[in-house]
Every structure is written in C-alpha cells, then in structure tokens.
Amino acid sequence: MKTLQRDFVREFGMPYTQWRTKQRLLAARVLLCFTPVTQVAPLVGYASPSAFITAYTKEYGHTPGRTVPRASRI
Numbered sequence: 001m002k003t004l005q006r007d008f009v010r011e012f013g014m015p016y017t018q019w020r021t022k023q024r025l026l027a028a029r030v031l032l033c034f035t036p037v038t039q040v041a042p043l044v045g046y047a048s049p050s051a052f053i054t055a056y057t058k059e060y061g062h063t064p065g066r067t068v069p070r071a072s073r074i
Contacts (some may be wrong), residue, residue: 023057028043028052028055028056032064037052037065040052041053
C-alpha cells in the first residue's frame with residue numbers, strides 16, 4: 001500500500017485524499033451554477049451542507065454562495 005501511495009504522490013503531486021477532495025470541489029463548482037448548495041453537498045459526497053461549505057471555503061477562500069453567478073440567484 002505504501003508503494004501505491006508514493007506512486008500516487010509522485011504522479012499527481014499530492015496524496016489521494018487531497019486529490020479526491022479537489023476533484024469533488026471542482027465538480028461542485030460546476031453544479032453550483034444550477035443546483036442549490038443543499039443538493040450539491042450530497043452529490044459530491046459530503047454528509048451535510050455544513051461539511052461541504054467548510055471544505056469549499058477552506059479550498060477557495062470563500063463560501064459556495066459567492067461562486068454562484070448573480071443571474072441564477074434571482
């Protein structure tokens with residue numbers, strides 16, 4: 001298992017768990033354009049909207065609500 005972990009880091013520059021989180025949050029950015037946060041959270045694998053918002057804010061420096069285009073908020 002350690003060899004796989006080392007190979008993954010060498011290939012992608014980060015551990016698998018960090019890579020997976022980044023992929024989930026990238027998918028979330030797309031979904032947020034047309035889906036509410038409460039629905040996006042479980043779609044990208046978070047148990048609760050608050051856990052998703054925390055991870056999103058940690059990654060991007062702002063809440064998911066700031067990502068949503070203004071026109072879709074109306």
